[in-house]
Amino acid sequence: RYAKQSYDDHAYYGDEIQEERIQELFLEKELRIAIERKDLHVHYQPKINSRYNSLAGLEALVRWRHAEKGMVPPGVFIPIAERNGLIVPLERIVFEEVCQDIASLLNKGQLIKRVSVNISQIHLYQEDFSQFIISCLKKYNIHPTAIELEITESVIMMDDLNVIQRLEHLKEMGVEISMDDFGTGYSSLSYINKLPIDRIKIDKSFIDQIEIDEQYQTIIKTIVSMARHLRLEVIAEGVETEKQMLFLKSVNCFHIQGYFYYAPMTFEKVRELLYSEELLKEPAVN
Ligand code: C2E
Ligand code: MG
Ligand code: MG
Ligand code: MG
Numbered sequence: 304r305y306a307k308q309s310y311d312d313h314a315y316y317g318d319e320i321q322e323e324r325i326q327e328l329f330l331e332k333e334l335r336i337a338i339e340r341k342d343l344h345v346h347y348q349p350k351i352n353s354r355y356n357s358l359a360g361l362e363a364l365v366r367w368r369h370a371e372k373g374m375v376p377p378g379v380f381i382p383i384a385e386r387n388g389l390i391v392p393l394e395r396i397v398f399e400e401v402c403q404d405i406a407s408l409l410n411k412g413q414l415i416k417r418v419s420v421n422i423s424q425i426h427l428y429q430e431d432f433s434q435f436i437i438s439c440l441k442k443y444n445i446h447p448t449a450i451e452l453e454i455t456e457s458v459i460m461m462d463d464l465n466v467i468q469r470l471e472h473l474k475e476m477g478v479e480i481s482m483d484d485f486g487t488g489y490s491s492l493s494y495i496n497k498l499p500i501d502r503i504k505i506d507k508s509f510i511d512q513i514e515i516d517e518q519y520q521t522i523i524k525t526i527v528s529m530a531r532h533l534r535l536e537v538i539a540e541g542v543e544t545e546k547q548m549l550f551l552k553s554v555n556c557f558h559i560q561g562y563f564y565y566a567p568m569t570f571e572k573v574r575e576l577l578y579s580e581e582l583l584k585e586p587a588v589n
Contacts, residue, residue: 330375330379330380331383331387333372334367334383334384334393335389337367338396341396343366343367343393343396343400344366344367344368344400345364345397345400345570346363346364346567346568346569347361347362347364347404347567347568347570348362348364348560348565348567349560349573350362350416350558350559351558351559351582353548353551353552353557353558353559354557356582356583357582358576358577359416359538360416360417361415361416361417361418361573362418362420362560363400363401363419363420364377364421364567365381365397365421384423385423390425391426391429394420394421398420398435401418401450402439402440402442402445403443404570404573405443405445405449406443406444406445408577409445413577413578414577417449417450417451417479418450419450419451419452419481420451420453421483422452422454424457424458424466427458427469427470428463428466432469433472433473436450436473437473437476446477447478448477448478448479450478450479451479451480452473452478452481453481453483454480454483454498455483455484455488456482456485456487457488459490459495459498460488460490462497467497467499470498474501479501480499480500480501481502481503481504482495482502482503482504483504483540484504484506484540485503485504485506486505486508486509487508492530492533492535495533495535500535501536502535502538503526503537504537504538504560505527505538507540507541507561509526510523510539510541510543510551510561513550513551514546514547520550523551523556524554527554527555528554531555536558537556538556538558538560539556539558539559539561540560540561541562542560542562542563542564543563545563547561547563
């Protein structure tokens with residue numbers, strides 16, 4: 304292959320693209336089967352309030368274990384699913400499993416905080432999106448205040464009135480909405496006011512820079528204070544070190560998600576965590 308590249312660059316890159324395409328078609332075929340069999344799982348990552356070391360919420364993250372390939376990361380199969388429409392049935396399986404899990408916690412009298420679910424803009428385009436969410440909640444007897452939807456900045460760019468109405472409808476019922484990966488898209492905080500957003504999640508790429516580039520400390524500080532003025536809550540994602548956590552605390556960003564506290568874990572582990580004394584159950588004030 305090396306020799307080939309030296310005298311025929313085009314053929315070389317052509318092969319690479321071809322290989323990627325074959326891989327994508329393979330994964331697409333396998334993902335379709337996994338969805339049919341509901342062979343997907345949900346892991347949960349705790350969100351922590353660093354002031355009290357208490358649980359602030361959980362984020363549901365889809366997991367797909369392929370028989371031969373092993374774990375396929377969502378960063379690989381979600382974009383594929385978004386290209387071929389599989390994202391809608393996929394997210395409905397995820398949402399139903401989340402509802403089942405919440406119901407099972409409630410059955411055992413375990414106090415839980417909101418569970419957030421990632422929703423692709425393609426799913427928001429579906430006419431029956433809010434009906435699906437509402438009927439699924441009813442099926443498992445779950446109050447909408449148990450749910451948060453994480454959407455991305457691309458939703459603002461769509462500027463679709465139907466999508467905004469769907470989100471507003473759900474919000475009126477008690478569902479909360481957060482802007483995921485904030486800072487990676489093109490939107491500004493003032494733009495966000497067009498959508499019924501409760502919270503922004505500062506993207507990991509900003510957090511990664513805290514200890515490297517002081518300018519990012521200023522940027523984060525500014526984001527937090529502007530969000531406050533707009534009555535938006537703030538959470539930092541991808542926090543890996545104590546220094547990052549302490550910096551965020553110093554600029555009044557108390558809600559933290561990241562490996563510094565917990566990586567995503569199975570539902571069984573979440574249940575154990577809720578039973579354990581590891582986290583403070585009820586903070587005096589939120
Ligand atoms: P996201 O929604 O921004 O989720 C956070 C991702 O960062 C998760 O990766 C999580 O495991 C990872 N993470 C959390 N804390 C840390 C940390 O401290 N260090 C590092 N290095 N990583 C951390 P994951 O589970 O691989 O998911 C990747 C992305 O896939 C998610 O990013 C989300 O955009 C997407 N995704 C996952 N599940 C779903 C789903 O059900 N629907 C949709 N549309 N997207 C999903
Ligand atoms: Mg998310
Ligand atoms: Mg995120
Ligand atoms: Mg992210």
